[in-house]
Amino acid sequence: MGRALAAGVVIGWWALCTAQYLPVWNTPVALATHAMTHAPAKPRTLILYGAMIVLQGRLADATVAFRAAGAAATLPHVPLYDKRRADEAVRDNLQAVATLDARTRGTAWPVPASY
């Protein structure tokens, strides 16, 4: 009985953490930070990544990568459980986010009107 209770507590706790974390993936700050600051070299990696795409002749995609590198340099490290700080970071960096290619802003990188 004790073991079953312990298993129930673990399942309940993990489910709570999952419920709290899942919506993070819908926020602009998550989209921005995960895509851009996940890399070891961060902006530099994105610049090199853009350069590789240029070599492949995909200039439009390369433009997005270069702009992303610029935005990555301005985004701070934000613990996403801290909703207040995350919101502040989004507001502070909205300009950087908004300068992205219109094609990306409309589809791949949605910035909700509430921001």
Add this chain to the structure above:
Amino acid sequence: MARTRVVLIAGTGLVLATVLYLPHLTTASWLYWESLTALWSTETPTMGTRVLPWLLHLTWPGPAETQVAQFVLHVVVAGLIAGLLRGLGASPAWATTGGVLLLVNPVAVEAVRHGTGGADLLVAVGTVGACLAALHRWWLAMGLGLVVALLSKETGIVSLALVPLVLWIGRVRVSQTWVVWYAVSVWLVGLGVLTWAHAEQGVYNLINRDQFAVEMSGVSWGLLQGTATLRLLTTALTGLGMTTDFDYDRVRVTMQVVSVLALGGLAGLAWSVRASAPLVAMGLAWVLVASALRWVVQTPAAYYSEHQFYVGLVGLVCAVVGMLTVSSKGAAQWQR
């Protein structure tokens, strides 16, 4: 009675996971990085090791349908884990609990929500399926599982080491002929990978494909990846510290060394409890084996992330079931 309990546990887990995930998946859009992934997915894969994710993206091209498909794969892996635990001798109730533990673990979120996580989910399906089949001596199915893992992602190669681990813990006796066949198969796969890598980009690039962009020494990379492994393990266990943006570059070298030493301690723990708590030992060893490649192979533009840890998560779940069922006398009670 036992059957009712299993249905109750499985039903609760499925309802819980569906309530948690589905509202977010059906309204999903591509992340920035994934739009490029989606772009690549419409082209013929140049890397032979990712054929199955390529087919997955071709079949379900939109962001919402891709993520719903990935959620279904997540449920399939949970079912396979239940089968694996059952095959290792766990009671039906504890085996089902293992599957539910995977379904609700917060670290699995990234694999389901991230388009590229589909490859990791497919590796998990192939690997756990192969291990389950091996436990039952269904050798053809085991081979099929290994092929699924190898055709899903480069990291699928860890399945070749995880099958013998499960056979050892499950005390499945195999003939010398089987060992020879398995070793020859592994050698042939290794030879194939090396030949492909040499033809594509040179053998050196197999262990450092992104060297011109990252410029990290092997030691620095190993320390940071060890740190990432310990952080992912701790986060998956406690549910705390979830973020899409953990900055490993900010971890001091001292702490990186401590992290790697802690992983060594976990390896020692796994070895020391192999007789008293085999499930814990197997789970910990699984996590370390599944992560080991990441410590030496410098992957393009990313430290060890949550979706890449998905296969390791299977081991963590097995270890947690093992820990929950260890009695005060130290003997595992997972067969009741």
